[in-house]
Every structure is written in structure tokens, then in C-alpha cells.
Amino acid sequence: MINPDICHKARLARDSRFDGLFFTAVKSTGIFCRPICPARAPAEHQVCYYPSAAAASAAGYRPCLRCRPDSAPGSAAWQGSNTTLQRAIRLIDDGGLQQQTQHDLACRLGITERYLRKLFQQHLGMPPKQYALAQQVLFAKKLLHETTMPVNHIAFHAGFNSVRRFNDAFKQQLKLSPLNIRRQNKASGDMLQLTLSYRPPLAWQQMLDFWRARTLEGIDWVDAQRYGRTFSFMQQPGWFVVEPAANNNLKLQLHWPGEQGLFSLVQHLRRLLDLDANLLHIEQQLTSHPLFSQGIISGLRIPGVWSSWEAGVRAVLGQQVSVAGARTQLNRLVQALGKPLETDGMSIRLFPSPQALASSDLQMIKVPQARRDTLKALAQFVLQQSDAAPEHWLAIKGIGPWTVSYARLRGLSDTDVWLGGDLGVQKALAKAGNNGDINALAPWRSYATFQLWFSLGA
Secondary structure (H helix, E strand, O other): OOOOOHHHHHHOOOOOHEOOOOOEEEEEOEEOOOOOOOOOOHHHHHHHEEEHHHHHHHHHOOOOOOOHHHHOOOOOOOOOOOOOOOOHHHHHHHHHHOOHHHHHHHHHOOOOOHHHHHHHHHOOOHHHHHHHHHHHHHHHHHHHHOOOHHHHHHHOOOOOOOOOHHHHHHHHHHHHOOHHHHOOOOOOOOOOOEEEOOOOOOOHHHHHHEEEHHHHOOEEEEEOOOEEEEEEOOOEEEEEEEEEEEEEEEEEEEOOOOOOOOHHHHHHHHHHHHOOOOHHHHHHHHOHHHHHHOOOOOOOOOOOOOOOOHHHHHHHHHHOOOOOHHHHHHHHHHHHOOEEEOOOOEEEEEEEEEEHHHHOOOOOOOHHHHHHHHHHHHHHHHHOOOOOOOHHHOOOOOOOHHHHOOOHHOOOOOOOOOOOOHHHHHHHHHHHOOOOOOOHHOOHHHHHHHHHHHHHOO
């Protein structure tokens, strides 16, 4: 819920920790802003507060062209409080209402359409369709600001089926025309470049260290400040690089030839980098627990991987071996089954697909035959039920709770995964001494898991 006193103090202080958690609408101008907007702060009686940019737009306000609400980090205030809503929003961000009806989405979630509408109205103040449309329009505005992409391409990448529908929605939602934005755009290079905002703090170096210890040849890479990796999205291969930029942003360089679906792709990248975490709230809960009485690493997020499939394969080959040992076997798998990509001066590959593993005898990896059988069974399962949650993998011989939890943690960025059976976590718990009630850390036990790993040197 919006607390006007907290919002008032945060906007006057331009506190970046609250960026994206609320938006300030100015009644006299009809404009809404981020808490960090550099413009002169209006008097309190002239403003009202909204929990999201979508809600402010729905109330009739247009976005500020100076602080650009379309670039604010996403609000995760509802995460953890309702897992059904969390999954619904993730499906919508992945194009769930562009490819199916609201009724179909509700059925996929296992709830009624009426209950779906109730959830959105209760937590976000608008129906699902209106939320989806607002997100599409705000993303299109971001592309108009930051790229030289033609307007018709932007319309399709934002999920609109026609330029006319895009123009109408843009004017209705934002009280602006696309050309008003495009006139202010500056030219960019051939590769798509975007900024990805986050709320501080961000322990970027620690996340790079975690990825660096687990990089696979040709799949992902880390240098002094940058992280990059390959991926396949909507049957189109690509790769990206991210590095820190000014004003609590990451600079994204993205190479991906898809003609539509960019909105969902960028949301996927934000998930992988865990950029929408509200660490102000998460770290308050962690530090109030006896387990972290000696302090925490501030800004530590969930360093993800591309998919639960990839995380599952990494976990199966990481069972009962060191990180270095698992990395050796994974590199053998990648070199044998990873599809090479054509790039300028880079030797990169895609992570092996379920089809590639299912069709191979996997003799290139030096593991017991039972481990190969588990990987092949997992590949067959994912081929047959690609949308199934990792919990369903427990029916596969050789896959237990640790593997499933690891896949949820890094492949889905689930915020509440407790890896209590992990050897590293057990060592850290023994070192910490006073553990307290681990359940009191819910719904942020994933962050507690990473804090414990890093307390041992990660």
C-alpha cells in the first residue's frame, strides 16, 4: 500500500532506493514523475501517489519527458505476497495476453477469470488487459527514446499487431504521439542499446564473481565490469553484454534479429539480472534475523541463468561435485552439443537444447551412466512438457529436491528458495551459530541462500 508520508520524504530527498516503487502525479500539470525526477518538487497539496506507472497513466496523467517513468525499475511490491499474481504478471510480460485470451490465461493459472481480475484490481488497481496495454506502451516509449528503430518495428516489438492500433493506444495511454518522442531521439549504433534501471544498492562485483566461477566456454563471459552471454529466444539466437552506467543503470548491448517480442526479451533479461528486486525491503528483513546479526553483503541479488532447463542441467552435473568439477563436465557438453553462432571475431555457442541432449549418447561427459540417463530423461520430459514447473521433475530418477530448488533459484529467479540441504549452506549455518527460524526469512529465502554462499567466499 502507498504510504503518503514515506512517499513525501522520498520524493523530496530524490531517494533512488524508492525509484519505481511509487510515482508522483502533479494535479496542476497532469504529469507524473519518478521519485528521482530532477525537476522542482511541487507542493504536497498538488500531488497524489500511484504504485505504478500503469496506474498513473490509467488515472489520466501523462509521463514526464525529463525523468522518463518508462525507464524506472519495475515494482516488486506484490512479489511474495501472492504467487498466483506473480506468475500471472510474468506470463503477461512474456506476451500471455497477446497470444491468448484472458480466459485462456486464467485457465493456465488454474483460476477463474473473475478471480484473475480481482487479483489485479486488488494489487495493481486495474484489470489484466489494461495492465498489459500500459506495459506495452511504456516499453514502446522507451524504444522511441533510446533507439533509432523504425516506428512500425517498435509497434510490433511492443506487442501490437498494427501501427494504427499502436498509435491509438499510445495517444490514449500517454496523451502523446510517437512522433513527439522520436523527435528527441539521438542516433545509436547498429547494435541495439538500451538502459536497464535498478534500485540501489547493487553488488555488481560479487555477482560478476559468481558468474565468473561458473562461465562456460562460448556461452557466457565476464571481464572487469561486464557480463555477457548467448541465448535463444522465440527460436532466434542472440547474445548480450551488460555493464554499469551512470544514475543506477546498466547499459545493455543486445544482438538479436527477432522481428517482434523484444518487450518479453527485455523482461527476461531483467529477471536474469534480478533488477526489479526491492532490496530496501528485502535487506531490512534479512538483517532483523539472528542468522545475519553480523551483517550482510548489501546489494546482493540472484545471479540467474537463461532458463530452468539450463539450470536443471547445471544442477544435475553439479550433484556431489565441486563447482570446478561441474564446470569441466558442462564445458565438454557445450563443446559437443552447443550450436555455434556466427559473429564478428567471437567464438560463441548456444547452450545445448533438450533435443540435442535427447538425441545424444552423452559419452563426452565423464560421469556415471546413471547421470547420463537422468539428463536424457530430463531432456525428454522438457521436450514433452516445456511449460511444466521444475517440481514435476521429481518424477525423474536421479532428480531430487536440491536439483529442483536450484533450477527454481537460478532458472526462474524464485525469491523464496531455501537450499538448506546444500553443503555450502550447511557449512555457513554451522559457522553462523545462532540460526533462528529460517521460515521467518520468507518470502526472501533465496537472498538468504546467496548471502550464506558468499559468506564462505562463494
